[in-house]
Amino acid sequence: MRNAFGLLGACVVSAVVIAAVWYWTSSPRADAAAPPQTVNARKAEPLPVVAAKPAVPDVEVTAALSAPAPAKPAAPVQAKCANPDALGVSRVVVADTTGGPGFGFQQFKQLDFLTEKEVVLTFDDGPWPTTPSVLKSLAEECTKATFFPVGKHSTYHPEILKQVYNAGHTVGSHTWSHAHLDSKKLTEAQVKEEIEKGFSAIKMAIGTAPAPFFRFPGLQHTPASVDYLGTRNIAMFSTDVDSFDFKSRDAAQIVTNVMTKLDKTGKGIILMHDLQKRTAEALPTLLRRLKAGGYKVVHMKAKVQLETLAEYDALLIKDMKLPAVASRPVSSVIQTVTE
Numbered sequence: 001m002r003n004a005f006g007l008l009g010a011c012v013v014s015a016v017v018i019a020a021v022w023y024w025t026s027s028p029r030a031d032a033a034a035p036p037q038t039v040n041a042r043k044a045e046p047l048p049v050v051a052a053k054p055a056v057p058d059v060e061v062t063a064a065l066s067a068p069a070p071a072k073p074a075a076p077v078q079a080k081c082a083n084p085d086a087l088g089v090s091r092v093v094v095a096d097t098t099g100g101p102g103f104g105f106q107q108f109k110q111l112d113f114l115t116e117k118e119v120v121l122t123f124d125d126g127p128w129p130t131t132p133s134v135l136k137s138l139a140e141e142c143t144k145a146t147f148f149p150v151g152k153h154s155t156y157h158p159e160i161l162k163q164v165y166n167a168g169h170t171v172g173s174h175t176w177s178h179a180h181l182d183s184k185k186l187t188e189a190q191v192k193e194e195i196e197k198g199f200s201a202i203k204m205a206i207g208t209a210p211a212p213f214f215r216f217p218g219l220q221h222t223p224a225s226v227d228y229l230g231t232r233n234i235a236m237f238s239t240d241v242d243s244f245d246f247k248s249r250d251a252a253q254i255v256t257n258v259m260t261k262l263d264k265t266g267k268g269i270i271l272m273h274d275l276q277k278r279t280a281e282a283l284p285t286l287l288r289r290l291k292a293g294g295y296k297v298v299h300m301k302a303k304v305q306l307e308t309l310a311e312y313d314a315l316l317i318k319d320m321k322l323p324a325v326a327s328r329p330v331s332s333v334i335q336t337v338t339e
């Protein structure tokens with residue numbers, strides 16, 4: 001009996017051992033469930049699709065990084081008028097220059113926007129050392145004008161033209177060199193250069209885009225030049241009252257010329273020249289006479305400023321032999337460190 005129980009126990013133990021071995025060898029082990037994988041053995045996972053960006057040439061990247069941030073010119077400060085009896089400004093008008101409209105009945109008779117006793121003050125040929133005196137007289141009467149400077153003169157006296165702009169006057173253009181654009185000696189390309197280079201020079205002087213206002217030197221134009229200004233959406237200015245200040249013998253004659261013609265027309269765009277010393281001398285009296293005669297000044301502005309053409313901006317810098325750094329504001333080049 002004892003031998004029988006011993007044999008049974010041995011059989012049970014053997015069965016348990018066999019079962020354990022079978023279980024151990026047939027069941028997956030924890031460390032074998034995820035064997036280490038090499039890079040080559042791993043299944044590639046799909047990467048997110050990113051749209052390819054076009055390659056930018058190195059020269060464009062360099063130019064973009066090195067280009068100075070454009071200086072934003074300060075807006076003209078409109079000081080409160082200290083003269084209670086000033087001529088002042090009766091109204092401000094904004095001109096939409098789309099298509100190149102013409103103003104001034106001596107040549108352009110389509111747009112009659114002035115009412116009786118209204119005048120627009122305009123000055124050609126500056127900036128010049130006489131211009132600050134003109135600005136002083138206008139400031140004393142708290143009134144505004146439109147200036148048509150010559151491009152070359154703007155490179156001679158940029159600080160004076162900046163005074164004109166900062167005083168709140170409208171700044172247009174009068175060509176690059178005061179060339180008469182009706183001359184048969186000028187090619188079409190030269191006429192275009194006179195117009196565009198003049199605007200580029202004025203932009204450089206005042207530090208911002210000028211108004212798309214243009215006056216032909218000698219009031220001489222051609223159908224081709226008129227058409228071109230139309231494509232650039234630049235308004236053309238003639239006159240209603242020419243002061244003939246450039247050939248007047250003295251300041252008194254300038255005043256007489258203007259007032260006599262105004263009394264006949266009753267209103268109009270007045271043409272003067274801030275280049276002329278006699279005009280600077282006549283202006284205080286003329287402005288007083290306008291006030292006494294019941295005339296009112298209309299200040300003309302442009303709906304949008306003119307975007308100059310890059311090729312003529314570059315041509316101006318090249319012709320003047322200016323370094324590229326000239327386009328940077330003075331404050332970014334020179335700074336005071338001690339005083």
